[in-house]
Amino acid sequence: MYTALSPALQDDERAQKAQQLLSSCVHCGFCNATCPTYQLLGNELDGPRGRLYLIKQVLEGAEATRETQQHLDRCLTCRNCETTCPSGVNYVRILDVGREIVDERVERPRGERLRRWMLREGLGSPLLSTAVKAGQTLRPLMPASLQKNIPTRDQAPPRSEKLGKAHRWPIREHARKVLLLLGCVQPSLRPNINSATARVLDAVGIQSLVGDGVGCCGAVRLHLGDSEKGLKQVRQNVDAWWPHIQSGEIERIVMNVSGCGLTVKQYGELLADEPYYAKRAAAISAMTVDVSELLPSLVPDLALRLRDSDSASRPTLVWHAPCTLQHGQGVTSAVQTSLRELGFVVRQDDLGGHLCCGSAGTYSVLQPELSQQLRDARLRDLHALAADGPPPSAGHVLISANIGCISHLQSGTQWPVKHWVEVLDDHLVSG
Template sequence: MQTQLSPEFADTADGREAEAILRKCVHCGFCTATCPTYQLLGDELDGPRGRIYLIKQVLEGQQPTEKTRTHLDRCLTCRNCETTCPSGVQYGHLVDIGRRIVEKKVPRSPGQRALRWTLKQGLTSPLFAPAMKLGQSVRGLLPPALQAKVPARQSAGTWPSRTHARRMLLLAGCVQPAMAPNINAATARVLDACGIQTVIAEAARCCGAVKFHLNDQAGGLDQMRAAIDAWWPLLDSGQAEAIVLNASGCGVTVKEYGHLLRDDPAYAAKAARVSAAARDLGELLPELLPRLQAAIDKPSAHQVLAYHPPCTLQHGQQLRGGVEQALRTLGFALQTAPEESHLCCGSAGTYSVLQPQLAQPLRDRKLHHLQKLQPAAILSSNIGCITHLQSGTEVPVRHWIELLDEALLPAVSSEKAASPRGLA
């Protein structure tokens, strides 16, 4: 794609990065075939190729409009197009640049600004946990739309007390500990059974994704720096060998710290080291399989489990098939959707709140395919997907690590008696 950037952007970091990405695009349109919003709306400007043209026009000096921003807002940033693209166009980085520029040039209405501010401040605040507890205590009285965003209260069981020579950091996250505390505890128990101690650095809270993707990119970068500062002493001293992420949305963000902070002289090297140390929980499974095969009870081969691989895992991190293969090796009757397993479920961080008219049809479409399997439970790897899918079905939707936790034999887990049980 030929480009002629305006003087406003020609010699800037954003301009240089965007131009390099744009010039890889060959207009082939393969991306539109796998774009969820294009499939729903059928508008070229609601597909990756159309959005690339809009961003190109802005970078070349055309004044963006509210319509421009609407088309960029509708993008899920699922990055399915990156998996499809034969030319290696880094669309996710390009849309981040385009959104940041358009956000400055096209002011939002007071109502939109208020909602986005509430989301970026509220979800990442220490006050989110007590607010969630309050919501759970009156959950039955809430209107259906709000009730869908407030999961039933869950017990996390007991955190392992044993120490091991191998230690890994775990990002607690901002919303996951309040909405589904058992995910982190189950992660710690399973790793404990495999001889790995899980350590949480309390100062590392939100990974920065929420603010960054709500166009408070400066605020998101500050949260990334705070996480790096919290992890660095343990990583640099060798007291922790890796950072394990059990929410794929956080995982893809932490793995991009090196890119996002590459121009920060104080953090560039540390950010690159942190990104290199980041591991999605599923990436650990191959090396854990021998220990897990001896540590878990044999699962029922007749209990079908459906698996939804999040976009942040299969497209953002380019990790496909690993979780499915490992769980099948362990004996679980795991199946992916017979159709469209590559498509987004519509969660996409705060997207389900900001774009419900698109998020709900995508959720229902995904559940339609998953429920064809008649599963006892639906498994996934990201708190956003889990919460969003659960709002549309009575079938339990859970993180796959909880399944492994429940299958641990008492002999290998001193915390077994305190762990919650059951698929419901």
């Protein structure tokens, strides 16, 4: 796709990068076949190919309009199109540039600006936990679009878990050590995921450390068009992690939030043009893995540490693959295969499993109607999948690998939704 930059953007490095990336698109349209919003809305401009044309037009000098902005906003950045694309187009990078340039030219309505500001400033704030508790109290008074994004008290972990298990961090030291990113939202919404990860790794002789001064991975700001502060968060994390890496004590940087993991794996690309940070960021990206990527190598040791070897006493697990894991990081089968090797019954959707649940970071807040339609469609498929065969005596549990997907799916089902690492933790032999 040839793009001739307008005179106003000739010297804009962002536009130059987008122009280069656009050249690999052959506008075949294969991407539309797997785009969730195109499938829902049937509008060419709400599919990847149409959005690329809109960005191309703006780069070439066409007026950016509110309609342009809305079509770009409706993209989930699920990267399903990138998995499908035969030409390897870096669609999300082009989209980020397009959104940023359009936002500079089109002023958003006041309510939108406020919501986006609250998301940028609030999700990484140390006051988030307090805000969640207040939100649970005030939930009945909130608009429906906001209510579903705040877990009810019965959806939140039990009080006993909050006070006990969720904060029971292993204290044993091991020769093998990894860094664990706690995340912004996860400690407030599902604190047990982090401690469960640490306990599972501890069970196989791996110690989890948390770097001092590590904050938000930067994903929220980067995808909301605030690249300056987003990159500042990226640099802050590089600075915080680097001494651990330089010392040689760390094997890996481990992520249990696939959205964060995808972003950290891109640090090398994001800071490639900064001499001080380029090599450090690239090293950090190379050392970063989702915890599911470690799982296959841990299966032999975990098998010795699990109780209830009879699969009948375990729940049937129904797998939802986060887009950031399967499309962004290319991790497609590690969880399902490993859990089956450990004796769990795992069902997966081989037809619609590539589709987004509608969480997509902040999408469920900014595009609530589309988000809910996508969530309900995924849950219908997952429930139908689970209904195939006799009901298990221990019930069904939906499992995933991203806090956004877990919270979003839980808002639409009575079945428990957990991170897969919590299920392993639940079946560990104590001690």
